[in-house]
Amino acid sequence: MTDRFTLKGAWGNYFQFINNIVLEDVLQGNSNFWLVSDDNIPAGSAEHQILGFKYETRKYLFEVEGYRKYLDGLVEYTRRFQELADYGNYFFFGDGYAEGVEFLAQKKSGALNGWFSYTYANVKYDFGALAPEPYPASHDKTHEAKIVGMYKWGPWNFASTFVYATGTPYTTPQSRYYLPLLNGDEFTYIHVSDKNEFRLPDYHRMDLSIFRQMQTPDFKWDLGLSVFNIYNRKNVNYREYDLDVVPVVVSDVMLLPMTITLFFKVTLK
Amino acid sequence: MNNKLFFSALFSITFLTLSCEDDLLPVPEADLIVVRGYLYAGQPVTDVILASTLALDDESETAIPIDSAVVVLKRSAEEFVLAPVHSYDTTETDTTFSITYTYPNSDLVVAEGDTFILDINYGEQHLTSEAIVPAKPDSFSSNIDTMYVPSFDRNRDYIRWIFADSNIIRLNWDNPEDHFHYLLMDNVEEDPEPLEKTLPPRWRRFISEPFIDTSYAMLASTITHFGRHDIVLFHVQTNYVLLYQSSGQNSRDLNEPYNNINGGVGMFTAFNSDTVSIVLLPQK
Numbered sequence: 372m373t374d375r376f377t378l379k380g381a382w383g384n385y386f387q388f389i390n391n392i393v394l395e396d397v398l399q400g401n402s403n404f405w406l407v408s409d410d411n412i413p414a415g416s417a418e419h420q421i422l423g424f425k426y427e428t429r430k431y432l433f434e435v436e437g438y439r440k441y442l443d444g445l446v447e448y449t450r451r452f453q454e455l456a457d458y459g460n461y462f463f464f465g466d467g468y469a470e471g472v473e474f475l476a477q478k479k480s481g482a483l484n485g486w487f488s489y490t491y492a493n494v495k496y497d498f499g500a501l502a503p504e505p506y507p508a509s510h511d512k513t514h515e516a517k518i519v520g521m522y523k524w525g526p527w528n529f530a531s532t533f534v535y536a537t538g539t540p541y542t543t544p545q546s547r548y549y550l551p552l553l554n555g556d557e558f559t560y561i562h563v564s565d566k567n568e569f570r571l572p573d574y575h576r577m578d579l580s581i582f583r584q585m586q587t588p589d590f591k592w593d594l595g596l597s598v599f600n601i602y603n604r605k606n607v608n609y610r611e612y613d614l615d616v617v618p619v620v621v622s623d624v625m626l627l628p629m630t631i632t633l634f635f636k637v638t639l640k
Numbered sequence: 641m642n643n644k645l646f647f648s649a650l651f652s653i654t655f656l657t658l659s660c661e662d663d664l665l666p667v668p669e670a671d672l673i674v675v676r677g678y679l680y681a682g683q684p685v686t687d688v689i690l691a692s693t694l695a696l697d698d699e700s701e702t703a704i705p706i707d708s709a710v711v712v713l714k715r716s717a718e719e720f721v722l723a724p725v726h727s728y729d730t731t732e733t734d735t736t737f738s739i740t741y742t743y744p745n746s747d748l749v750v751a752e753g754d755t756f757i758l759d760i761n762y763g764e765q766h767l768t769s770e771a772i773v774p775a776k777p778d779s780f781s782s783n784i785d786t787m788y789v790p791s792f793d794r795n796r797d798y799i800r801w802i803f804a805d806s807n808i809i810r811l812n813w814d815n816p817e818d819h820f821h822y823l824l825m826d827n828v829e830e831d832p833e834p835l836e837k838t839l840p841p842r843w844r845r846f847i848s849e850p851f852i853d854t855s856y857a858m859l860a861s862t863i864t865h866f867g868r869h870d871i872v873l874f875h876v877q878t879n880y881v882l883l884y885q886s887s888g889q890n891s892r893d894l895n896e897p898y899n900n901i902n903g904g905v906g907m908f909t910a911f912n913s914d915t916v917s918i919v920l921l922p923q924k
Contacts, residue, residue, distance in 0.1 A: 381806055397894050454886060528855035546693035548674045549703045550897065550906060552887060554847035555823070560889045560896055562672060562905060597719075618697030 379436075381421040386570070388414045388546075392462075393509060395449035397542050397563055400609030400624065401509050406446075411458050423473075431485075432477040437640055439470040449500060451563065455500040465498030467508065483513040485520035502566040509567060512574075513537040528582040535575040538565035544612055544619070561614060571607045576600040586640075593636040603629035641661045673767055674703060675701060675906035679750050680913065681773050685713065688722055688741040690760065693905070700736040705739040709762035710915045713743065715755065720748045750910065758908045769901045769908035777821060778814040780914040781873065786922040789835055789866065797838045807860040809918060813873060815854045822874050823848040823856055829867035835920070836864075863920060872915045880909045882895050 372378050388408045395401055408414040423436030448463055453522045457464045471492035478484045496510040515536040522529040545564045549556040580597035600606075606626040613620040671692060678687040688711060691703035711722040722741035750756075752775050760767040787807065792798040801807060811823070827844035846862045863869060882898035889895055897906045 398892070450890070451895050452891070453895055454882070454898075544696060544894065546672060547696060547698070548693040548884075548905060549671070549691070550674060550887075551676060552884060553678070553824075556887070558887050558889065558897070560905075561894055562697075562896065563894050612695070617699050628821070 375426055377425040377427070377516065379421075379423050379425065380558065381419065382417065383419045386414055386416045390415055390444070390446050392446045392448050395447060395542070397451070397544060398614070399481070400541075401609065404448075404604075408444075412446060412462065413444040413464060415442070418443050430478060430480050431598055432473040432475065432479060434473075434477075435589050436473045437471070438473075440468060442467045442469065442496075447496075448499065451499065452500055457500070463500050466503070467494065467496035469494040469508075480631035482524070483520065483522045484516070484610060485545075487519075488517045490515045498566075506566045506568075509540055511540055511567075515523065526583050526585065527585075530578075530580045530582070532577070532578040536573065538546045538573050538607070540570050541610065542566055543569055543610065544614060571610075574606045576604050576606065577602060589640055591638040591640055593638070594632070595634050597632045597634070599630040599632070600628060671765075671908075673706060673709070673760065673762055673765055673901075673904040675758070675767065675769065675846070675904055675908060677769070677771075677906070679756060679771060679773065679846045679910040681750050681752055681911065682775065683750065684746075685722065685743040685748060685750065686721070686723070686740060689739070690741065690762070691743070691852045701773065704868045705737070706762060707739045709741075709760050711741045712759045713748070714757040714759055720745075729809035729895070750886045752912055754910075760904070762790055764902060767901055767903040771879075771908050771910040772877065773910040774819070774877055774912045777873045777875050777914045778876040780811070780813040780873045780916060781812040782916040782918060783812075785916075787860070787863075787920045789920055790842065792836055795836070800857060802858070809858040809860070809871075810873065811856045811858060811873070813854055813914075815852070818852045819851055820850045820876045820878065822850045822872065822876055823858075824870075825858070825862060826864045826870050826871040826872070827863075827867055828870055832865035832867040834865050850876050850884050852864075863918075866920045866922065868917055870915050870917050872913045874911045874913045876911055877909050880907060883907050897918075 385591045390412055392404055392406055393401055394404055406412055418441040419438065420440070420477045421436060421438045423434065425629045436625060445461045445465045445467055446466065448461050449463065452463070453460045454464055455466040469492065471490055475486060477486035490512075490513060492496055492512060494508040495505040496508045516534070518531075518533045520531045543564050544561045546562045548560055548562055549557050561611050565567075576599070578597065578599050579601050580595060582593065582595035582597075585594065587594040604630070605623075607623045609624050611622045611624055613622075641705065649831050657719045674691045674693060676687070680687070683865055690706040690709055690711070692706055694700055694703065705833060706722040707726070709724075713720040713722060720743050722743050724739050725742050727740065728739050752773050754773045756773070758769045758771070760765075786851065790801065791796075792801065813821070815821070823846070825846040844865050846858075848856070858871070879900045886897040888894070889897070896905070898907075900907060900909070
């Protein structure tokens, strides 16, 4: 619209014939696998609606973008509701939507540069057989923010990253119950929570790195130190349950703890 | 100045997050009510049982009965408040305690075609479910009403007798719409004598699984005692069949059984039945 101000919008209908299928595992965390669409597995499709604007100068960039995506042909594989499956006892088909707003502020030049980004998102899946109401998708993160800063001081470069995200939803075994049948048989059941009813603790970490470049007539030397997750935040990846023992053993499987990396690179000129 | 502000902000965030580690509860609690509510056409309401779920780390092998719920059966505009009845079943080794919600008055007659709403209030929990009383089985009959049992000198004589074609009890009924039924056979004598004394004591009761058919051939091996036996053919609703078929949970799959209780787990359903009797007498 002007040299600095840009208004942008997009609409698109997209199809994908290789399905990324969620494999639900309440006891050991979900995973994913891929299957080609065929007569039984529908192709995935999405309608994207995007609207945003950008304000950019030589030193700064500000960008706001809102989006809404209607998703169809979602597939989930679970063994929990076999009699209700859409295909082959284990495959369930559903739809959903993803909506959100993304904000970006960037300082592009100068000794100190970096950016701040924030996303508010809401991703809901609707699988009627798995839950009576739409539920948050397993990768849904309501708030996600990232701050990246880089500072150049002579031959030294400092960088810092801070990441924060709302914990992802998960489904958990919750209780045990007995149900007698008319023939006198009594079965014990584990009751599982509503689909993705709970959320893992929020994810956050900070990374720092120091990096220095040196030059000799024949070589270029890079020397650096980086620390991932500097305050050793115990971010939970997923939860594991051992239901074969009483009391039930619950373990949190963690993501990477504090990790220190020292690097040294020599390059011929 | 700008640089100082930037780094101050960054480090402030770092130390703030350091001080707010989230605690995850080991297992989020679920305090649900488990309902087993069975209505029988023509019979008083005596089979509504409520229990609570157990925490995953609870080692109890029996459910905790609930006796302070407000349980109401609704039929159109009529409301019938059920009352908890405590009972103790004592054996040589154990005493079992149970609470059954029953309707104490005589103005409730469960009849074919009735639609009942089960309404339960317990603390802040509100549970509802619906059951329709099915039709009575049509033209239920047995080809035998009396069996004479010879005395058996050897086990193999008994075995031969129970598998003889002439001793098969053939039960028949009409079922043009392919409804599900199940069979219950009960020895109704107080202290019946077993047919074969050398064999270990066995149950005096037989219950089949739900099935769709118009006949059932009951081997004499099903009958273990002398005296009168009532054979009851129950017409069952599909929801009980779904529960029966989905019973038994795989600890890997965590597949829960079919459940028709809104706000809880379990089953509320109704049955209708017809009965024939058969008497086993010693052959003289």
